[in-house]
Amino acid sequence: MSFLQEMEKYKDLDLPEFFSKIKDQDVLSVLRKEKLNRCDYLTLLSPRAEHHLEAMAQRARKLTIQNFGNVMQLFTPMYIANYCDNLCVYCGFNHDNVLERKQLTMAEIEAEAQKISETGLKHILILTGESQKYSSVDYILSAVQVLKKFFTSISVEIYSLTEAEYVQAVQSGVDGMTMFQEVYDSSIYKELHLAGPKSIYEFRLDAPERACRAGMRNVNIGALLGLNDWRKEAFFTGVHADYLQHAYKDVEVAVSTPRMRPCAAGFPPRVIVNDVNLVQYITAYRIFMPRSGITLSSRESRMMRDHLVRLGVTKISGGVTTAVGGHTKGEDSSQFDISDTRSIAEMAQMLYSEGYQPVYKDWQGLY
Amino acid sequence: MEDLFTIGNKQLQSRLLMGTGKFSCNKDMPKAIEAAAAQIVTVALRRADCAYEAENILNYIPKNCILMPNTSGARTAEEAVRIAHMARAMGCGDWIKIEVISDNRYLLPDNQETIKATEILAKEGFIVLPYMSPDLMSAKRLVDAGAAAVMPLGSPIGSNRGLQTVELLRILIDEIDLPIIVDAGIGRPSEAAAAMEMGAAGVLVNTAIAIATEPAAMAHAFKLAVQAGRSAYLAGLGRVMPNGAAASSPLTGFLRDGEVL
Numbered sequence: 024m025s026f027l028q029e030m031e032k033y034k035d036l037d038l039p040e041f042f043s044k045i046k047d048q049d050v051l052s053v054l055r056k057e058k059l060n061r062c063d064y065l066t067l068l069s070p071r072a073e074h075h076l077e078a079m080a081q082r083a084r085k086l087t088i089q090n091f092g093n094v095m096q097l098f099t100p101m102y103i104a105n106y107c108d109n110l111c112v113y114c115g116f117n118h119d120n121v122l123e124r125k126q127l128t129m130a131e132i133e134a135e136a137q138k139i140s141e142t143g144l145k146h147i148l149i150l151t152g153e154s155q156k157y158s159s160v161d162y163i164l165s166a167v168q169v170l171k172k173f174f175t176s177i178s179v180e181i182y183s184l185t186e187a188e189y190v191q192a193v194q195s196g197v198d199g200m201t202m203f204q205e206v207y208d209s210s211i212y213k214e215l216h217l218a219g220p221k222s223i224y225e226f227r228l229d230a231p232e233r234a235c236r237a238g239m240r241n242v243n244i245g246a247l248l249g250l251n252d253w254r255k256e257a258f259f260t261g262v263h264a265d266y267l268q269h270a271y272k273d274v275e276v277a278v279s280t281p282r283m284r285p286c287a288a289g290f291p292p293r294v295i296v297n298d299v300n301l302v303q304y305i306t307a308y309r310i311f312m313p314r315s316g317i318t319l320s321s322r323e324s325r326m327m328r329d330h331l332v333r334l335g336v337t338k339i340s341g342g343v344t345t346a347v348g349g350h351t352k353g354e355d356s357s358q359f360d361i362s363d364t365r366s367i368a369e370m371a372q373m374l375y376s377e378g379y380q381p382v383y384k385d386w387q388g389l390y
Numbered sequence: 391m392e393d394l395f396t397i398g399n400k401q402l403q404s405r406l407l408m409g410t411g412k413f414s415c416n417k418d419m420p421k422a423i424e425a426a427a428a429q430i431v432t433v434a435l436r437r438a439d440c441a442y443e444a445e446n447i448l449n450y451i452p453k454n455c456i457l458m459p460n461t462s463g464a465r466t467a468e469e470a471v472r473i474a475h476m477a478r479a480m481g482c483g484d485w486i487k488i489e490v491i492s493d494n495r496y497l498l499p500d501n502q503e504t505i506k507a508t509e510i511l512a513k514e515g516f517i518v519l520p521y522m523s524p525d526l527m528s529a530k531r532l533v534d535a536g537a538a539a540v541m542p543l544g545s546p547i548g549s550n551r552g553l554q555t556v557e558l559l560r561i562l563i564d565e566i567d568l569p570i571i572v573d574a575g576i577g578r579p580s581e582a583a584a585a586m587e588m589g590a591a592g593v594l595v596n597t598a599i600a601i602a603t604e605p606a607a608m609a610h611a612f613k614l615a616v617q618a619g620r621s622a623y624l625a626g627l628g629r630v631m632p633n634g635a636a637a638s639s640p641l642t643g644f645l646r647d648g649e650v651l
Contacts, residue, residue: 272494389472
C-alpha cells in the first residue's frame with residue numbers, strides 16, 4: 024500500500040459536483056461534529072464554507088491552544104547549496120536559470136550555524152537543490168555533523184532520498200524532513216517538472232512515507248499553492264497527512280501551506296490563492312487534524328503572519344534568507360523572495376505580544 | 391494527624407503535581423505553581439536549554455519544588471532511558487517521569503516500553519513515575535519493575551475530557567500498593583476532586599491550568615479541589631443509591647422483628 028493507491032480511491036471524485044451540493048447546513052453540521060472524516064474536511068474546503076470562516080477560525084484556535092498550548096515553535100532555514108539538475112518551471116533554482124551557484128564549505132556552514140545559534144534557536148532546517156555532484160547525501164550529512172555542535176534538532180528540505188538514505192540520515196542525527204509534493208495532480212506535475220530526477224512524480228510522492236519507514240521523527244508535507252485549484256491540493260495534502268499519521272503513528276506529521284512568491288524563474292502563479300483561501304485552508308486542516316503541526320514560512324506578509332499565528336499555526340520561521348550563505352553574506356541568488364523579513368528576536372517579541380511563548384528548543388537530539 | 395504521602399523516600403504534603411507545558415509565558419509558571427502549592431513539578435527535558443538562560447524553562451521552577459524531568463518525545467524505552475540520562479547529566483536530579491508515546495494522534499502511552507524503561511531506570515537509582523494507560527497487569531509489572539508511583543491517564547493528554555477511564559482507575563486504586571496519581575485528561579477542578587474522592591493519592595494537572603485565562607487562579611482552584619476530594623475520601627463517603635432512596639433494609643428487616651430465633 025502506498026499513497027498513490029490511496030489517491031486512487033478519489034479518482035472519480037468530481038469536486039465541482041461535490042461542492043455544488045454543499046449547503047450552509049452541511050458546513051454547520053460538520054462544525055458540530057467532534058471528529059471529522061475526510062468528507063467533512065472537504066466540506067470545510069468548499070466555497071460554501073467561506074461563509075463560515077469566523078466559526079472555523081474560532082474552533083481552529085481553540086483546538087490549537089488545547090493541543091499545543093500558548094506556544095509557537097521558531098525555526099530558520101539555512102541554504103547550503105543551490106546547484107540543481109531539475110527543470111521545475113516555477114523555481115528560482117531551476118537548472119536553466121542564470122544565477123550564481125554556490126556550495127558552502129564546512130567552514131562556511133559552521134560560520135552560518137554560529138551566526139544563527141546566537142539568536143537562541145536550537146532548530147535548523149537545511150536546504151539544497153538537487154545535485155548529486157554538489158549536494159550529495161555525503162555532503163549533506165557532513166553538514167549535519169557540523170550543525171550538531173550548535174543545534175539540538177536538524178531537519179532537511181532536500182531532494183527525495185531512498186529509504187536506505189533516509190535511514191542513514193536518521194542515524195546521522197537528522198530528525199525531520201520537509202518534502203513538498205508541489206502539486207498532487209499528476210498531469211500538472213508532469214507539465215511543470217520538465218526534466219531531472221524530480222520529474223518522476225511517484226518517487227517524490229512516496230518520499231515522506233519512505234522517511235516515515237526510516238524512523239524520521241518529523242515529516243512535513245505540503246503543496247505549493249498557486250499551481251492548481253487550491254481546494255483540490257489542500258484536500259490531497261490533508262488526505263496524505265491523514266494517511267501517513269494513520270500508518271506511522273509514531274511520526275509527527277505536519278503540513279506547510281506555501282503560496283507562490285516571485286522568483287528568478289519569473290513564472291506567474293497559474294491560480295491565485297488569496298488571503299481568504301489561505302485562512303480557510305489552515306482552519307479547515309486544523310479542525311480535521313487537531314494534533315498535526317502547521318508550519319508557516321516567511322513567504323507570507325507580516326500582517327498575514329501576525330493573524331495566522333492565532334488560527335492554527337504551530338511553527339513559524341524568523342530571520343529568513345533563501346540565499347546560500349545568506350545568514351553571513353547577505354541576500355543574493357535566492358530561491359524566492361521572502362515577504363516577512365523580521366528577525367528571530369522580532370518574531371519572539373510579536374509572539375509575546377500576542378500571548379504566545381516562543382519556543383527555541385523543542386527537541387534534544389539523542390544520537 | 392497530618393495527611394502525608396510518600397513517593398520514593400520523600401514525604402509530601404501536596405497531592406497536586408503540576409506540568410509546565412503550554413504556558414503563554416514562562417513567567418506565569420512560578421505564580422501558578424505557588425498558587426497550586428505543588429511540590430512536584432514536571433518539565434519536558436526536550437524544552438530545557440541551559441545554553442539560553444533567559445528562555446530556559448528550568449529557571450522558572452521554584453527552588454523549593456522537586457523537579458521531575460519527563461521523557462516527552464520518547465517513542466521507545468531506549469529513547470526514554472537516553473533522555474533520563476541526559477536529565478541526570480544536566481543536574482536535574484533523580485526523579486523522572488516516564489512518557490513513552492508512539493501514537494501521535496491521541497498521545498496514548500506504550501505500556502510495554504514504559505515498563506522496560508522503568509525497570510532500567512529504577513535499577514539505576516532513579517525515582518521513576520511512569521505515565522501509563524490504566525491496565526491492571528501493566529500496573530503490577532510497573533510495581534515489580536521498581537516504579538515509585540503509578541500514573542494512569544484519566545483521558546488522553548491535553549484532552550480536558552476528565553475521568554473517562556474511571557472504572558479502570560478504581561481497580562488500580564484498589565489493587566496497586568503504590569500511590570496512584572491520575573495524570574492527563576483532568577480538565578476542571580471538580581474532576582480532580584472526583585479522582586481524589588475515589589482514593590487516588592494525587593493528580594497531575596497541566597493543560598487545564600496552563601491554558602486557563604488566569605493560570606494562577608485556576609491553579610488555586612485545583613489546590614482547593616484536591617484538598618476537598620482528599621478530605622471527602624478520608625471522611626468516608628456515604629454509599630450511592632443507584633435507584634433513588636430506599637428503605638434501610640427491606641429484605642432483612644424481618645431479622646430484627648423478633649420473630650426469628
